[in-house]
Amino acid sequence: MTYTDLFENDDMKLINLLPQDGEAYYHGKIVDTATADMYLAKCLSKLSWEHDRAFIYGKEIVTKRKIAWYADKPVSYTYSGYTKMALAWPNFLRGMKQRVEGECGEVFNSCLGNFYSSGEEGMSWHSDAEKDLVENGAIGALSLGGERKFAFKHRQTGESVSLVLAHGSLLIMKGATQKNWLHSLPKTKRDIEPRVSLTFRQMRF
Ligand SMILES: O=C(O)CCC(=O)C(=O)O
Ligand SMILES: [Fe+2]
Numbered sequence: 001m002t003y004t005d006l007f008e009n010d011d012m013k014l015i016n017l018l019p020q021d022g023e024a025y026y027h028g029k030i031v032d033t034a035t036a037d038m039y040l041a042k043c044l045s046k047l048s049w050e051h052d053r054a055f056i057y058g059k060e061i062v063t064k065r066k067i068a069w070y071a072d073k074p075v076s077y078t079y080s081g082y083t084k085m086a087l088a089w090p091n092f093l094r095g096m097k098q099r100v101e102g103e104c105g106e107v108f109n110s111c112l113g114n115f116y117s118s119g120e121e122g123m124s125w126h127s128d129a130e131k132d133l134v135e136n137g138a139i140g141a142l143s144l145g146g147e148r149k150f151a152f153k154h155r156q157t158g159e160s161v162s163l164v165l166a167h168g169s170l171l172i173m174k175g176a177t178q179k180n181w182l183h184s185l186p187k188t189k190r191d192i193e194p195r196v197s198l199t200f201r202q203m204r205f
Contacts, residue, residue: 014026014027017152017161017163018152018161018177018181019159019161020154020180021154021176021177021179021180021181022152022173022174022175022176022177022178022179022180022181023172023173023174023175023176023177024152024161024171024172024173024174024177024181025104025171025172025174026163026165026169026170026171027103027104027169027170027171027172028166028169028170029166029167029168029169030099030100030103030142030168030169030170031099031168032168033167033168035168036144036167036168037167039096039142039144039168040144040145040167040196042092043093043113043115043144043196043198044115044194044196046090046092047068047090047093047113047115048068048087049066049067049068049113049115050066050067050068051063051064051065051066051067052065052066052067053082054082055082063121064117064120064121065114065115065116065121065122065123066114066115066117067112067113067114067115068087068112068113068115069084069085069086069087069110069111069112069113070086070087070088070089070090070093070110070111070113071086071087071089071109071110071111071203072089072109072110072205073086073109073205074086074087074088075110075132075203075205077130077132086110089111093111093198096142096198097111097200100140100142100170100198100200101140101200103170104138104140104170104172106138106140106172106174106200106202107202108138108140108200108201108202109201109202109203109205110200110201110202110203111198111199111200111201112199112201113196113197113198113199114196114197114199115194115195115196116146116148116185116194116195116196116197117194118191118192118194119146119148119187119188119189119190119191119192120187120189121187122148122184122185122186122187122188123184123185124184125153125182125183125184126182126183126184127177127178127179127181127182127183128173128178128199128201129178129179131204132203132204133201133202133203133204134202134203134204136174136175136176136178136179137174137201137202138172138173138174138202139172139173139174139178139199139200139201139202140170140171140172140199140200141165141170141171141172141173141197141198141199141200142168142169142170142197142198142200143165143166143167143168143169143170143171143195143196143197144167144168144195144196144197144198145167145193145194145195145196146167146192146193146194146195147164147165147166147167147192147195148164148165148185148186148188148192148195149162149163149164149165149185149186149188150162150163150164150165150171150183150184150185151183151184151185151186152177152181152182152183153181153182153183153184154180154181155180155181155182156180165197185197
């Protein structure tokens, strides 16, 4: 996809990547490479990364991928038998949130960070429609580091759409997307630099 392909017309209106039943907008790189490098370095050194844990059919699963969780309030949320507590925003992360909000016109109150140390770590098909999130709320994913493929698959038709997320780029999902589409970050054997995604969210407090 080239930069101009992102826009529908000269009004710079972004193209909806999904053909039906949802909205996904790829804003491309919203910060220059030097800024994205700085963001990545800060996230790697300053965020509180932990392996994600869950109980699946009574068995404890510990993901290779690490996560870090921040919100406006020290909310806890429970899933798969684990309770996690959100941490307060470090100033630099609040700055990144504001940069993303300015770009997409949405306001976010929480952020789930994901850290994939190599292409062997990914995220399987899922949707983000937990009861703790605002229904049909927006999710803004700021990608930092190694370029990875991101894929959508329609729940009913199986139709798929995929794109490559550049270093410093922003992807917005909103509207009915989580109800009707699954998404994933496929694993790859290719030699990929570490990647962080900051997924800014709208939680129901
Ligand atoms: O890393 C990504 O870009 C995707 C992350 C994701 O889907 C999630 O955090 O729910
Ligand atoms: Fe997701």
